[in-house]
Every structure is written in C-alpha cells, then in structure tokens.
Amino acid sequence: MVLSSIATLCFHVPVCWLFVFKLSFGSGGASFAIGLSYWFNVLLLGLYVKYSSSCEKTRLCFYREEVFASIKELFPLATPSACMVCLEWWTFEIVILLAGVLPKPQLETSPNCCFLSLLLTISLGAGASTRVSNELGAGDYEAAKMAIRAALTISMADAVISSTALFRCRHVVGYAFSNEKEVVDYLNDMTPFLCLLIVSDCIQAVLSGNLFSFFSPLMLCVSY
Incomplete structure (x- = not known):
C-alpha cells in the first residue's frame, strides 16, 4: 500500500x-x-x-457463488462503517458551508487548518483496525485488546504534543495562512478550541474503526 x-x-x-x-x-x-x-x-x-x-x-474469484452468498454477511457490517465515514466527512463540509453565512465569511474561512496529526491518527487507526481484525480472526482477543491500547496510547501522545505545540505558537501560527493581522488575531483566539478538537479527533479517528472491528462479530450475531 x-x-x-x-x-x-x-x-x-x-x-x-x-x-x-x-x-x-x-x-x-x-x-x-x-x-x-x-x-x-x-x-x-x-x-x-x-x-x-x-x-x-x-x-478469491469474484465470480464464485460463495462470494455473492457472503454479501448477506458483510452488508450489516459495511453499512455502519460507510455511515460513520460519510458522517465524519459531511461534518467537515457542513462546517465549511455554514462559515459562508457568518457575518465575515472570508475571515471565518481563512484559518481553515488541516492538521497532520489528524491524518497520522487516521492512518494509525486504519492500521490498528487491520491488526484487530486479524487477531480476532485468529481467535486471539487479548492481542486485539493490546493493539487497541497501543494505538490509543500513540494517538493520545500525538494529540498532547500537537495541541501543546499549537497552543504555544498560537500568536504566530496564523502567519502560515495569511499576512492579515486580523486573521492572525482571529486564529489566536480560536486556538484553544482547535486544541480541544485535535484531542477529540485523535480519539475518534483511532477508536471509530477499531471498536467497529472489535465488536463486528457481536454485530453480525445480532443482525441474525
């Protein structure tokens, strides 16, 4: 990959x-x-x-009968996962669209940050989710729990480091997006809220896929 x-x-x-x-x-x-x-x-x-x-x-050959028969088993698992991913991205897009109806739309949308820490935790969550699925398939539930704990620990460390660095540099980080002092001051004021979002996003990005993988066998049994 x-x-x-x-x-x-x-x-x-x-x-x-x-x-x-x-x-x-x-x-x-x-x-x-x-x-x-x-x-x-x-x-x-x-x-x-x-x-x-x-x-x-x-x-597997995609034309075998067992592949189409397994769709019934995979559909109850794929639907919540697809909804979770769609709701996550729709939230970002809705926030950006709503910024256009604020009193100063150009100013509101100027400090639109895409943090590397969030991308790191999403990648970490995807890797840990694969590890959890493999361990559950092998019947080793303790190893699956350990993979979730390790991923969450790394994600929280990243959240603390990223939010602390951003908060300490809140007076100058705005110049990375604009030379306008109004934008820099505005980003300085909203930095505490952004730090809170970084922490929550790091937790959600890791746990969303892992918890789904961990409880997928239970969900499959309930669906039947």
Whole structure:
C-alpha cells in the first residue's frame, strides 16, 4: 500500500498541474484530478491483490457463488462503517458551508487548518483496525485488546504534543495562512478550541474503526 500510495502521488501531481494550470480548468480540474488519482490507486491495489504472491492464499474469484452468498454477511457490517465515514466527512463540509453565512465569511474561512496529526491518527487507526481484525480472526482477543491500547496510547501522545505545540505558537501560527493581522488575531483566539478538537479527533479517528472491528462479530450475531 505504501508503494501504491507513492505511485498515486507521483501520478496526481502532474495530472493536477495539467488540469488546473495547463488546461485552465481551475478548481473543477483539481476535483477531476483527485478523482482520477483515486481510481488509479484502486487499479493498483486491484492488480496487487490479483497478481501478488502475498495474497495467493487468500485470493478469491469474484465470480464464485460463495462470494455473492457472503454479501448477506458483510452488508450489516459495511453499512455502519460507510455511515460513520460519510458522517465524519459531511461534518467537515457542513462546517465549511455554514462559515459562508457568518457575518465575515472570508475571515471565518481563512484559518481553515488541516492538521497532520489528524491524518497520522487516521492512518494509525486504519492500521490498528487491520491488526484487530486479524487477531480476532485468529481467535486471539487479548492481542486485539493490546493493539487497541497501543494505538490509543500513540494517538493520545500525538494529540498532547500537537495541541501543546499549537497552543504555544498560537500568536504566530496564523502567519502560515495569511499576512492579515486580523486573521492572525482571529486564529489566536480560536486556538484553544482547535486544541480541544485535535484531542477529540485523535480519539475518534483511532477508536471509530477499531471498536467497529472489535465488536463486528457481536454485530453480525445480532443482525441474525
């Protein structure tokens, strides 16, 4: 997955430059480029699953009858997961849209931060979720609990370090987004709230997928 992500990044940068600057498609070109990059990554992962020797023992033919029969078992598990991911991203988008109806919309949307700590915890949560699923499949529930504890500990350490650094640099961090003093002062005032959001996001990003993986066998039994 690391190599496919690097290949996708190398594919996305020139494609995005082509659509945005060379063909002058603007933001629409950026959206189209990210869509192409997503499908390019899906293609690479599909080829890896189909031809890699690492997946030889677990590879299935998508045209076998047991694959379609297992949809009934996977659907009760996939639906809550999809809803959880959609609600998470819709929350971000709704907040940005609501900022447009505030008294100073340009000022409200200027300090729109995307923190690396959140991306780190999302990646950590995805990796830990896979580990938890593997341990549950092997019947080792203690190892699954240990994986959740380790992921949560690392995530909380990241939350503390990130929020502390942001709070200490709250007087100057606004200059990373704008040279306007009004924007810098505004970000200084909202930094305590952002630190609180970092802590809550780090917890949610790790536990959302792991708790779902840990309780998925129970959910499957209840669905039947």
